[in-house]
Amino acid sequence: MDRRTLLSRASAAAAGLILGPRPAAADARAPESLDRAPTPGMVVEPAREVPVVAEADVVVIGGGPAGVAAAVAAARTGASALLVERYNHLGGLWTGGLVLPLLATHAVGPDRRRRRVLAGIGGEMAERLVALKMSIEEVNPVVDPEAAKYVLDAMVQEAGVQMLYHCWAAGLVSHDGVIDAVLLESKSGRVAVRGKVVVDCTGDGDVFHWAGEAYDTMQYHIGLVHRVGNVHRIDRSRPGFQERQIGEPTPIPGVNWVNMHGESDQDGLDLFTLSRLQQKYRREIWEHVEKVRATPGCEEVFLLDTASQLGVRMSRILEGQYRLTLKDSMTYRTFDDAIGVSGAWTSVLWGGRKVPEEERPLWQIPYRSLVPKRTKNLLAAGRCFSFERALVEDARVIGACLITGHAAGVAAAVAVGNGTSVQEADVGRIRALLAQQKAYLG
Ligand SMILES: Cc1cc2nc3c(=O)[nH]c(=O)nc-3n(C[C@H](O)[C@H](O)[C@H](O)COP(=O)(O)OP(=O)(O)OC[C@H]3O[C@@H](n4cnc5c(N)ncnc54)[C@H](O)[C@@H]3O)c2cc1C
Numbered sequence: 001m002d003r004r005t006l007l008s009r010a011s012a013a014a015a016g017l018i019l020g021p022r023p024a025a026a027d028a029r030a031p032e033s034l035d036r037a038p039t040p041g042m043v044v045e046p047a048r049e050v051p052v053v054a055e056a057d058v059v060v061i062g063g064g065p066a067g068v069a070a071a072v073a074a075a076r077t078g079a080s081a082l083l084v085e086r087y088n089h090l091g092g093l094w095t096g097g098l099v100l101p102l103l104a105t106h107a108v109g110p111d112r113r114r115r116r117v118l119a120g121i122g123g124e125m126a127e128r129l130v131a132l133k134m135s136i137e138e139v140n141p142v143v144d145p146e147a148a149k150y151v152l153d154a155m156v157q158e159a160g161v162q163m164l165y166h167c168w169a170a171g172l173v174s175h176d177g178v179i180d181a182v183l184l185e186s187k188s189g190r191v192a193v194r195g196k197v198v199v200d201c202t203g204d205g206d207v208f209h210w211a212g213e214a215y216d217t218m219q220y221h222i223g224l225v226h227r228v229g230n231v232h233r234i235d236r237s238r239p240g241f242q243e244r245q246i247g248e249p250t251p252i253p254g255v256n257w258v259n260m261h262g263e264s265d266q267d268g269l270d271l272f273t274l275s276r277l278q279q280k281y282r283r284e285i286w287e288h289v290e291k292v293r294a295t296p297g298c299e300e301v302f303l304l305d306t307a308s309q310l311g312v313r314m315s316r317i318l319e320g321q322y323r324l325t326l327k328d329s330m331t332y333r334t335f336d337d338a339i340g341v342s343g344a345w346t347s348v349l350w351g352g353r354k355v356p357e358e359e360r361p362l363w364q365i366p367y368r369s370l371v372p373k374r375t376k377n378l379l380a381a382g383r384c385f386s387f388e389r390a391l392v393e394d395a396r397v398i399g400a401c402l403i404t405g406h407a408a409g410v411a412a413a414v415a416v417g418n419g420t421s422v423q424e425a426d427v428g429r430i431r432a433l434l435a436q437q438k439a440y441l442g
Helices: 003-014 065-076 120-131 145-159 206-210 271-293 326-330 389-395 398-418 427-436
Strands: 052-061 081-084 106-108 114-116 162-164 167-175 178-186 189-200 215-217 220-223 226-229 256-258 263-266 302-306 316-318 338-342 348-350 353-355 363-366 378-380
Touching: 052 065, 052 162, 052 178, 052 398, 065 081, 065 120, 065 145, 065 189, 065 398, 081 189, 120 145, 120 398, 145 162, 167 189, 167 206, 189 206, 189 398, 206 316, 206 378, 220 271, 226 271, 263 271, 271 302, 326 348, 326 363, 326 389, 338 398, 338 427, 363 398, 378 398, 398 427
Parallel strands: 052 081, 052 189, 081 162, 189 378
Antiparallel strands: 106 114, 167 178, 178 189, 215 316, 220 263, 226 256, 226 302, 338 363, 348 353
């Protein structure tokens, strides 16, 4: 155990939180039977029968940008689709995390012209938000979170997706590399749902972790976003006025969203880290807004809300059949199994120079980077699909998550329709259906 872990456990234990050694999350998978005394500090969970409360061709776990796109896409092919979300809203970090700019909508094509690449179901979400006048900016639009929750919920209902809110996927049952059921915790108790194919859109790769797939675990910045109101009532002419960090505009006049970089190298899979950061950031935000309000001319600014979802940027990254690279993204690499094209939103160091956002190439995403190595009926989409760390800043943003989600939903439905494993799914059919659903394939 390193010093940092030891210290954090010691302080948590001092606060009365830990009764014994805490297992790493990876160790917490219960063995199917235990014919020995439990390890000290562990308890044995008795085996029990769990009711199967829903079945569908495609079960999507996690209702963030990727999960909503996946569920809607699968349902639009004619498959039955079930979407499971632990909270009370769709959109994940985009809405509940108050991360309002939909990044990576544009990039430069091989013809050197910068163009919009966001299309398909993600593009439709963006257009519906524009139609509601709840989106500002053409490139990387900033949306209103409540409007986005409303639009995503409407799209899910219109597509005929069966929606289960308020339940947390907590494990799975599998046999011979095939997931039989996903276990959910809910106010109805522990229940199970069955899907012919499961799509992991938890952001954290919870499902591929339980399925025993290989993955990289990336510790990164964790933040907490908040919004402030009345910024249009700031009087900059007041004596003593000073500029303060009050964030960026949103579609609601007078309301800004305020991003937070947060502490770096944080473990987004550690319950105690998440709890510590939640308390720390809430206090910091409150104190910051108090400081703003104490500034002459800013008295009417107020804290509108803090995000209901803590801002975990990265955790698990699938080691899939292909790990997409930064080089692929900077060299117009093409793939026979391309299922979408993403844009780019930030500058990167490449070829010995800093390439600005405006010059960044569009990049293709191959189907194989959504496909795990072993499990025959599982796909991953969103910020946990298979890419190398150097690509993280582009692969994790909402634009890319919408694309991988859309593709995973269609691919899952194709595998179900043809009765194949996801590894053997008909890529030609997947691409044809994606094109029908107006995805941009390059
Ligand atoms: C502070 C911060 C700022 C960012 N800024 C931007 C930005 O400006 N623009 C941008 O494009 N991107 C930004 N990002 C990145 C982007 O928001 C996310 O990477 C993106 O939302 C990921 O989408 P996703 O669908 O993969 O996962 P998520 O958005 O994380 O959604 C996952 C969903 O799954 C649910 N879930 C998770 N586990 C379970 C489970 N076990 N059972 C049931 N449900 C579960 C969650 O509740 C959530 O709704 C930012 C991220 C952070 C943290």
